[in-house]
Amino acid sequence: MSLLIRNTTAILTGMAGNEARHKGPDIRIEGGRIASIGSLTPEPGEEQIDAGGCVVYPAWVNTHHHLFQSLLKGDPQGVNATLTPWLSATPFRLRPGMDEGMFRLAARIGLVELALSGCGTVADHNYHYWPGMPYDSSAILFEEASALGLRFVLCRGGGTLSRIQADDLPPALRPETLDGYLADIERLAARFHDSTADGMRRVVVAPTTPPHSMRPQELRECAAVARKLGLRLHSHLSETVHYHDTVHAQHGIKPIHFAQSIDWLGEDVWFAHLVKLDADEIELLGSTHTGIAHCPQSNGRLGSGIAPVRALEDAGATVSIGVDGAASNEAADMISEVHSAWLMQRARAGEAAVALHRGGKGENEAAAAATVEDVVRWGTAGGAKVLGLSAVGTIAPGQAADLAIYAVDRDPRYFGLHDPAIGPVASGGAAHLRALLVGGHEVVREGAIKGLDLQQLGRDARAAVAKLQR
Numbered sequence: 001m002s003l004l005i006r007n008t009t010a011i012l013t014g015m016a017g018n019e020a021r022h023k024g025p026d027i028r029i030e031g032g033r034i035a036s037i038g039s040l041t042p043e044p045g046e047e048q049i050d051a052g053g054c055v056v057y058p059a060w061v062n063t064h065h066h067l068f069q070s071l072l073k074g075d076p077q078g079v080n081a082t083l084t085p086w087l088s089a090t091p092f093r094l095r096p097g098m099d100e101g102m103f104r105l106a107a108r109i110g111l112v113e114l115a116l117s118g119c120g121t122v123a124d125h126n127y128h129y130w131p132g133m134p135y136d137s138s139a140i141l142f143e144e145a146s147a148l149g150l151r152f153v154l155c156r157g158g159g160t161l162s163r164i165q166a167d168d169l170p171p172a173l174r175p176e177t178l179d180g181y182l183a184d185i186e187r188l189a190a191r192f193h194d195s196t197a198d199g200m201r202r203v204v205v206a207p208t209t210p211p212h213s214m215r216p217q218e219l220r221e222c223a224a225v226a227r228k229l230g231l232r233l234h235s236h237l238s239e240t241v242h243y244h245d246t247v248h249a250q251h252g253i254k255p256i257h258f259a260q261s262i263d264w265l266g267e268d269v270w271f272a273h274l275v276k277l278d279a280d281e282i283e284l285l286g287s288t289h290t291g292i293a294h295c296p297q298s299n300g301r302l303g304s305g306i307a308p309v310r311a312l313e314d315a316g317a318t319v320s321i322g323v324d325g326a327a328s329n330e331a332a333d334m335i336s337e338v339h340s341a342w343l344m345q346r347a348r349a350g351e352a353a354v355a356l357h358r359g360g361k362g363e364n365e366a367a368a369a370a371t372v373e374d375v376v377r378w379g380t381a382g383g384a385k386v387l388g389l390s391a392v393g394t395i396a397p398g399q400a401a402d403l404a405i406y407a408v409d410r411d412p413r414y415f416g417l418h419d420p421a422i423g424p425v426a427s428g429g430a431a432h433l434r435a436l437l438v439g440g441h442e443v444v445r446e447g448a449i450k451g452l453d454l455q456q457l458g459r460d461a462r463a464a465v466a467k468l469q470r
């Protein structure tokens with residue numbers, strides 16, 4: 001059975017240059033793949049979606065999240081803190097109080113929030129592990145994503161060191177052994193990893209933070225094991241200047257040079273944040289084609305800064321978008337994230353402008369360099385590239401039918417647009433999601449997920465938050 005999406009107002013493809021847009025107006029899907037695009041005639045008995053007044057994007061690919069934090073939003077003890085004090089105030093303080101039911105609920109909330117924004121692929125950096133834990137948090141994440149029909153990439157976090165120096169750590173904050181960590185990687189890879197170009201399940205080796213989570217030789221061993229198993233590598237790096245101070249104190253070098261020394265650079269590696277980079281680090285990341293999960297809202301919320309993603313891409317790095325954890329991003333959806341990415345990149349360049357009479361060059365033309373088409377590409381094709389999902393992230397014949405169809409004819413926020421194609425990114429808000437398709441299967445229809453009681457989910461969340469607060 002085929003599906004025909006008809007009468008689209010605009011199509012952004014996730015590709016670059018002249019291929020960034022397609023006139024359409026129709027898209028035919030067969031066997032979960034895009035079969036053709038153009039002015040198409042319906043076939044007898046063919047299912048149809050009327051996309052009049054709608055713009056179509058590739059479904060978003062979120063490359064960095066912490067789903068368990070979906071129950072930690074707006075914690076008063078951490079809401080005004082920067083990164084290091086926030087870690088102690090919120091996730092380190094509250095995570096030990098989470099039980100299996102809370103963890104599953106948090107994952108569900110985060111995945112639903114993403115799906116309702118048009119996100120079809122989620123990479124979660126889960127570090128909710130400790131020796132002897134009574135439930136399998138990895139399996140829960142895969143189960144919840146599968147129940148919604150989303151592609152899911154588990155970035156298996158954790159580590160052998162703790163950032164908290166204490167003799168009586170609660171079980172949930174205790175470090176693992178390297179043997180235990182690697183054994184679990186092998187278990188997860190054997191059970192869940194699908195290496196196909198449009199695999200629904202992937203596993204990634206992702207010690208939580210290189211300077212803090214493992215010793216250098218352990219990180220080298222993780223890289224070797226990952227490459228032996230055909231898995232990718234992911235972690236946090238250079239989110240704040242504290243990373244520079246820490247790595248310099250430990251090793252006398254810069255964070256990106258440290259990553260190079262432990263074999264953690266290359267096309268199979270991507271780091272979240274990369275806000276604080278020197279020019280030589282940008283060059284090294286670019287020359288090795290290492291990727292970034294750009295998380296603008298969390299970086300702004302924690303006062304970390306704005307990552308130089310335009311310079312990174314120009315150097316050769318792959319740029320993708322991540323929402324980061326909801327505890328440092330109270331709007332952990334992809335529309336809010338890409339809207340912020342577009343504005344912040346232009347603001348970053350504009351901030352560097354210096355008046356002519358003060359010896360500067362006047363307005364910075366680079367402020368206009370980040371376009372909506374760029375941001376869509378980062379949030380779709382860029383994400384698919386860092387995850388190794390080559391059949392995902394673009395709208396073209398033969399690609400997986402992962403599509404987000406937004407109606408921009410219902411909300412006055414989008415009225416008056418001369419170019420409706422840019423509405424979901426440029427205008428922000430929450431454009432009505434007429435449909436989200438993943439592999440041709442409908443995940444969202446008319447802004448709702450079939451069988452999901454959102455009001456009950458909200459009640460469950462409020463009860464869980466009250467329990468955590470107690």
